[in-house]
Amino acid sequence: MIAVVTTMTTEVPAPDRVTQEDIEEAARRKELIIRWISRISGYVVVLGLWEWASGAVLEENLLPGPTRVLQTAVELFQDGKVFPAFGASLSRILLGVFLSFIIGSMIGIITQNRWFSGFFKDAITIGLTSPGLIWVLITALVFGNRWFGPILAIILTTFALVSVNVAEGIGSLPKDTLDMARAFKVNLVDRNRHIVIPHLAPYLFTGLRFSFSIGWKVTVLTEIFTASSGIGFELRIAQILFRQDEVLTWILLFFVFALFLEKVVLQAIEDRFFRWRKEIAST
Amino acid sequence: MTAVATKPPSSSSGTAIPPRRPSSAPMRFIKSPRFARAMFLPAVLVFWLISNKLIENSWDFDSSVLATPREVWDFMWAEVTRDTVAPKDLYETFGISLYRLGIGFSISMILGTTIGLGMGLSRAVNAFFHDWVMALLAMPALAWALFLSLIFGFDNKGPIIAVVLAGIPFVIVNVREGVRSTPRDLFDMSNAFGVPSNKRTRHVLLPSLYPFLFASARYALSIGWKGLVIIELFGGQDGAGWTVKFWYDAHRLHGVIGYSMFFVIFALVMENAILEPISRRVFRWRPSLNSPDIVEEEMDALYDVEELNRELDANLPTGSTQET
Amino acid sequence: MAEIKIRNLHKEFGTGADKVVALEDVNLDMGGHVFVSIVGPSGCGKSTLLNILSGIETPTSGSLEITQSGHKAAPGYVFQAARLLPWRTVMDNLLFVQQDKSDETRARCQKYLEMVQLGDKGDKFPGELSGGMQQRVGIARAFSIEPDVLFMDEPFSHLDAITARSLRRELHTMWADTGKTIIFVTHDVGEAVELSNRILVFAQGGRLEDDITVDLDFPRDAADEEVAIAKASVLRKFEEFDLLAT
Numbered sequence: 102m103i104a105v106v107t108t109m110t111t112e113v114p115a116p117d118r119v120t121q122e123d124i125e126e127a128a129r130r131k132e133l134i135i136r137w138i139s140r141i142s143g144y145v146v147v148l149g150l151w152e153w154a155s156g157a158v159l160e161e162n163l164l165p166g167p168t169r170v171l172q173t174a175v176e177l178f179q180d181g182k183v184f185p186a187f188g189a190s191l192s193r194i195l196l197g198v199f200l201s202f203i204i205g206s207m208i209g210i211i212t213q214n215r216w217f218s219g220f221f222k223d224a225i226t227i228g229l230t231s232p233g234l235i236w237v238l239i240t241a242l243v244f245g246n247r248w249f250g251p252i253l254a255i256i257l258t259t260f261a262l263v264s265v266n267v268a269e270g271i272g273s274l275p276k277d278t279l280d281m282a283r284a285f286k287v288n289l290v291d292r293n294r295h296i297v298i299p300h301l302a303p304y305l306f307t308g309l310r311f312s313f314s315i316g317w318k319v320t321v322l323t324e325i326f327t328a329s330s331g332i333g334f335e336l337r338i339a340q341i342l343f344r345q346d347e348v349l350t351w352i353l354l355f356f357v358f359a360l361f362l363e364k365v366v367l368q369a370i371e372d373r374f375f376r377w378r379k380e381i382a383s384t
Numbered sequence: 385m386t387a388v389a390t391k392p393p394s395s396s397s398g399t400a401i402p403p404r405r406p407s408s409a410p411m412r413f414i415k416s417p418r419f420a421r422a423m424f425l426p427a428v429l430v431f432w433l434i435s436n437k438l439i440e441n442s443w444d445f446d447s448s449v450l451a452t453p454r455e456v457w458d459f460m461w462a463e464v465t466r467d468t469v470a471p472k473d474l475y476e477t478f479g480i481s482l483y484r485l486g487i488g489f490s491i492s493m494i495l496g497t498t499i500g501l502g503m504g505l506s507r508a509v510n511a512f513f514h515d516w517v518m519a520l521l522a523m524p525a526l527a528w529a530l531f532l533s534l535i536f537g538f539d540n541k542g543p544i545i546a547v548v549l550a551g552i553p554f555v556i557v558n559v560r561e562g563v564r565s566t567p568r569d570l571f572d573m574s575n576a577f578g579v580p581s582n583k584r585t586r587h588v589l590l591p592s593l594y595p596f597l598f599a600s601a602r603y604a605l606s607i608g609w610k611g612l613v614i615i616e617l618f619g620g621q622d623g624a625g626w627t628v629k630f631w632y633d634a635h636r637l638h639g640v641i642g643y644s645m646f647f648v649i650f651a652l653v654m655e656n657a658i659l660e661p662i663s664r665r666v667f668r669w670r671p672s673l674n675s676p677d678i679v680e681e682e683m684d685a686l687y688d689v690e691e692l693n694r695e696l697d698a699n700l701p702t703g704s705t706q707e708t
Numbered sequence: 709m710a711e712i713k714i715r716n717l718h719k720e721f722g723t724g725a726d727k728v729v730a731l732e733d734v735n736l737d738m739g740g741h742v743f744v745s746i747v748g749p750s751g752c753g754k755s756t757l758l759n760i761l762s763g764i765e766t767p768t769s770g771s772l773e774i775t776q777s778g779h780k781a782a783p784g785y786v787f788q789a790a791r792l793l794p795w796r797t798v799m800d801n802l803l804f805v806q807q808d809k810s811d812e813t814r815a816r817c818q819k820y821l822e823m824v825q826l827g828d829k830g831d832k833f834p835g836e837l838s839g840g841m842q843q844r845v846g847i848a849r850a851f852s853i854e855p856d857v858l859f860m861d862e863p864f865s866h867l868d869a870i871t872a873r874s875l876r877r878e879l880h881t882m883w884a885d886t887g888k889t890i891i892f893v894t895h896d897v898g899e900a901v902e903l904s905n906r907i908l909v910f911a912q913g914g915r916l917e918d919d920i921t922v923d924l925d926f927p928r929d930a931a932d933e934e935v936a937i938a939k940a941s942v943l944r945k946f947e948e949f950d951l952l953a954t
């Protein structure tokens with residue numbers, strides 16, 4: 102047996118407590134600066150590459166740079182095209198999501214029954230997994246440019262999300278709390294108001310949010326095929342006319358618009374109404 | 385992550401059912417959920433036929449636009465037996481699309497893993513890419529499709545880039561998450577036993593990343609496929625998406641439905657015949673297949689970027705915070 | 709033979725309001741053929757001390773010197789949780805920490821697996837074993853590198869009484885035969901008295917409260933009067949400090 106001798110010595114001088122915290126504070130500040138520099142250089146590099154590629158790698162007509170896109174966006178706003186298009190799309194989205202919400206909730210409620218749960222099992226799987234494109238094409242073929250074609254497509258692609266959430270919410274109703282309330286002879290209205298509805302609200306809201314985030318994509322897709330107004334329609338026209346700068350601008354506008362609705366508006370509503378959930382989550 | 389608000393494990397089906405009076409055997413069978421499930425398909429077929437009738441009667445439709453289940457079935461059979469009026473038959477069509485999917489998928493895995501590793505290991509790299517990755521993640525495949533189809537015309541390049549762009553943000557986010565959740569305790573254990581670093585990388589870091597890589601692969605494939613179909617549809621001259629469009633333009637509803645069914649079948653085969661067995665092999669060591677931290681998504685739009693973001697930022701080690 | 713010299717060791721986690729002092733001004737000399745038990749209430753810094761000794765954590769201040777000679781320079785460590793690689797079989801987990809994979813090494817690993825009564829489980833994945841079995845694999849792993857100094861963090865606390873008892877005997881035999889230095893953390897004062905010739909009592913806040921020498925002959929039996937008395941006296945001190953801390 103060979104004898105190996107290792108000596109490990111750690112000698113850390115006892116630090117002055119105050120300076121230690123100062124050092125950490127400085128490290129944090131440095132960290133923050135590095136992070137912001139990296140972030141900004143990320144923007145500079147990506148936007149720079151894009152601007153450079155437009156013209157150098159591909160023709161400017163094919164790949165308009167960021168400045169070009171910004172210009173086109175301003176033009177589109179000035180032409181007054183943007184808001185009517187958004188309005189048309191938005192009203193379709195809202196109607197579709199609203200109906201899907203009602204239908205989905207009803208299915209979610211009746212699937213509490215075992216028989217209906219079995220009946221709708223495959224429907225929900227199909228609804229959750231089949232791509233919106235399929236429904237868009239089918240409804241477009243069947244209904245042409247009638248107004249409810251797109252609505253039906255939205256419903257078919259999103260109802261299952263609502264159903265699943267509603268069913269999950271009902272399934273997880275706090276039985277013990279309800280029993281407690283019943284034991285204390287809390288009346289039915291109050292029971293629903295203070296227990297059932299607050300419990301279900303987050304589930305409903307999640308269903309709504311998911312169906313919205315799918316719904317807007319489906320809406321734009323249907324508009325590309327059938328509608329004569331809306332963002333999808335404008336996109337289609339720009340594509341047919343080979344106006345690549347407009348295509349790109351519409352894409353980015355609709356992306357920003359949807360993100361705004363999803364992340365700012367819906368998020369704000371959720372934060373407002375479900376603050377109690379966050380508090381629970383953080384404890 | 386599921387499409388459900390919170391995640392109590394209880395399933396939805398089991399709420400209290402009042403005790404039922406004893407009933408006869410056939411009645412019990414009819415009332416059973418299994419029977420109900422079996423009834424779904426016939427119900428759909430009946431509904432389909434009735435609505436066909438209703439539509440035909442309420443509008444002056446060219447009734448040849450509507451399809452009956454029978455027509456769809458015949459169409460599918462004809463396609464399978466290579467009897468088609470489309471320029472390319474089913475197998476060629478799917479071959480073309482698969483080729484594009486394969487290349488785009490490989491690129492997004494390689495590139496995405498590299499970027500994800502960088503982002504997981506360095507906060508500077510993370511800050512550099514973060515916002516763009518999140519934007520990419522939220523960008524629907526549709527957006528790319530229209531844009532790329534104009535740039536690349538009928539080339540293979542457009543579809544491949546679309547597959548890459550659709551899939552890569554998922555790979556990046558998952559790999560980054562994987563790097564961040566590497567098992568600290570196992571690293572400490574290796575250090576305590578003086579295990580050399582190459583061995584540690586091979587036996588601790590990599591295996592702990594597999595679930596994340598695998599989840600990435602799964603999403604990159606399924607989302608890449610959706611993106612591919614859409615770009616082929618808008619700007620291709622062949623491939624699965626284009627062929628659906630071909631039947632759509634020909635006003636053949638049975639073609640559209642039939643081809644959609646092929647998509648569904650294709651997805652099922654990919655999932656059950658390829659991904660599932662691989663996953664079972666790779667994760668042999670794992671008794672039940674549900675790793676908690678994997679960022680999973682069934683549908684692109686379900687992805688809650690903001691929430692994910694918040695979670696990830698919360699996990700980002702700041703200053704000298706220690707893990708317990 | 710390993711010699712451990714600890715001077716003014718101080719360890720804290722976090723800063724500002726989150727600051728936790730895990731070890732405060734610890735001075736210790738341990739070495740040679742000793743079996744040192746560390747007892748103390750939960751959260752008093754026992755695991756932290758082992759982590760610092762094994763190099764996983766670095767102290768905030770103070771100095772630490774370990775001199776060891778022997779088969780392998782690294783210490784053996786039995787963790788509070790088994791810490792096995794879930795994706796490697798039991799045998800591969802043992803081989804993972806070895807320096808080579810020769811037949812000789814394999815035979816040694818097998819020997820220690822048999823010592824913990826898991827000789828037939830080499831091909832299983834950790835997920836297929838019970839919690840106690842996993843813990844025993846962790847013990848076999850630490851033994852299998854035949855280290856000079858062995859750190860053990862409550863190794864027997866997840867095991868049933870009978871297995872724990874037989875492993876305790878094995879541990880004692882091994883220690884007696886090989887002359888290793890063993891630093892052994894436990895909650896169980898009886899276990900500490902039964903196995904060790906030195907007991908360190910830590911109190912909340914990481915203060916070393918007492919350093920007791922247990923000078924009784926081995927093998928010790930809990931039923932022996934002397935052992936029982938020693939246990940009672942340690943327990944009394946332990947409780948005293950515990951009460952002081954809370």
Ligand SMILES: Nc1ncnc2c1ncn2[C@@H]1O[C@H](COP(=O)(O)OP(=O)(O)OP(=O)(O)O)[C@@H](O)[C@H]1O
Pocket residue numbers: 706707708721722728729730749750751752753754755756757788
């Ligand atoms: N990585 C860490 N970050 C922050 N605090 C820590 C960390 N590790 C330990 N601590 C804190 O240090 C103190 C000592 O922890 P340690 O794990 O050493 O306790 P212990 O004596 O082993 O307790 P137990 O008997 O329950 O295992 C505890 O208050 C713990 O919360």
Ligand SMILES: [Mg+2]
Pocket residue numbers: 754755756788861
């Ligand atoms: Mg401990």
